[in-house]
Amino acid sequence: MLSYRHGFHAGNPADVFKHAVVIALVRALQEKPRGIQFVDTHAGPALYDLGSAMAQKNREHEAGIARWWSTATSDPMMAPYLELVRGFNPDGELRHYPGSPMIFKSLLRSNDRLVLCELHPAEQQALLSRFAGDRQVSIRCGSGYAEMPRVLPPPGGRGLVLIDPPWELKSEREDLTMALESALKRYAHGVYALWYPLIEGRELALERIPQRLGLDGEAWLDLRVEFAPAQRLGRMYGCGMALVNCPYRVRQALVDWHAAFTGLPPAET
Numbered sequence: 723m724l725s726y727r728h729g730f731h732a733g734n735p736a737d738v739f740k741h742a743v744v745i746a747l748v749r750a751l752q753e754k755p756r757g758i759q760f761v762d763t764h765a766g767p768a769l770y771d772l773g774s775a776m777a778q779k780n781r782e783h784e785a786g787i788a789r790w791w792s793t794a795t796s797d798p799m800m801a802p803y804l805e806l807v808r809g810f811n812p813d814g815e816l817r818h819y820p821g822s823p824m825i826f827k828s829l830l831r832s833n834d835r836l837v838l839c840e841l842h843p844a845e846q847q848a849l850l851s852r853f854a855g856d857r858q859v860s861i862r863c864g865s866g867y868a869e870m871p872r873v874l875p876p877p878g879g880r881g882l883v884l885i886d887p888p889w890e891l892k893s894e895r896e897d898l899t900m901a902l903e904s905a906l907k908r909y910a911h912g913v914y915a916l917w918y919p920l921i922e923g924r925e926l927a928l929e930r931i932p933q934r935l936g937l938d939g940e941a942w943l944d945l946r947v948e949f950a951p952a953q954r955l956g957r958m959y960g961c962g963m964a965l966v967n968c969p970y971r972v973r974q975a976l977v978d979w980h981a982a983f984t985g986l987p988p989a990e991t
């Protein structure tokens with residue numbers, strides 16, 4: 723039974739962090755001209771209307787993208803992220819929020835391609851209609867864990883996989899570890915970005931993953947952030963992105979940037 727809908731959470735502080743990291747990774751990989759395959763194992767419906775009933779229920783974007791909306795920043799991670807989100811709101815009013823499929827899509831070059839996996843029927847439908855006829859995008863209606871190894875290695879040898887589960891099921895860590903293990907067997911030098919929440923009273927024990935998969939401190943980079951108190955979402959006090967094979971071009975910049983991230987623009991922290 724799939725109950726999670728990202729429409730209730732779009733644009734929250736966790737999305738801000740995750741999407742800024744994704745953009746930095748894409749841009750670092752695109753410094754080389756050869757085409758890249760991006761895989762989004764848990765895609766969601768791609769574009770969110772922040773005025774919709776779903777988004778308005780808890781108004782999580784108010785603690786996230788809305789706090790940054792009017793900020794002029796030269797921050798190397800936040801400036802490209804804000805520019806991309808602003809591109810979806812050309813009249814200057816924050817209304818539309820791009821999810822990861824739309825973020826990838828916006829950044830595709832003519833020789834890149836995008837694979838989107840999604841399990842929820844309503845979100846599958848949204849993806850199928852949004853990307854109908856788009857030859858750079860393929861949609862796989864099934865579990866991202868089963869699909870990920872099937873689309874690896876990427877045809878041209880270069881790829882980034884975003885793994886962004888809802889973390890609803892008790893089996894999530896085990897499912898993910900097994901899928902990552904099988905993906906790494908097929909594509910050992912791929913870049914993988916795994917998002918996870920930090921929730922009071924719930925220990926995900928993700929540090930077991932690199933141990934089990936034999937990934938050392940070079941291959942496994944865990945970027946964990948805690949939100950400022952006003953940015954917390956119920957019991958969720960922060961989140962993280964664990965990166966496998968982070969491109970060296972952006973590694974140090976991400977390490978430095980995440981250490982200062984609170985979910986708020988610097989003047990407000």
Ligand SMILES: C[S@@+](CC[C@H](N)C(=O)[O-])C[C@H]1O[C@@H](n2cnc3c(N)ncnc32)[C@H](O)[C@@H]1O
Nearest residue numbers: 728764765766821822840841842865866886888
């Ligand atoms: C956190 S949301 C994704 C948000 C999106 N990646 C973004 O950043 O905009 C998780 C999505 O995964 C979907 N989902 C849940 N289990 C899945 C599975 N095993 N395989 C693929 N999609 C799944 C849910 O329906 C939901 O749309």
